[in-house]
Amino acid sequence: MISNNERMRIRRQMQRRINEVVAERRRARQLEVPAEPAAQPLDPAAEPDTSHLTPA
DSSP states (O other): OOOHHHHHHHHHHHHHHHHHHHHHHHHHHHHHSTTOGGGSOOOGGGSOOOGGGSOO
């Protein structure tokens, strides 16, 4: 028979492990987002206007 203290200790340990896995996956997702430039929307207003540099 498992005592209440033992049950609480196991539950806390399991929750700690779950939180570690979630944090690890979150870090992995954040690292892979900059590697994909297509995932970021392009803002045409952010690009400089170079129309005056083209020869007429």
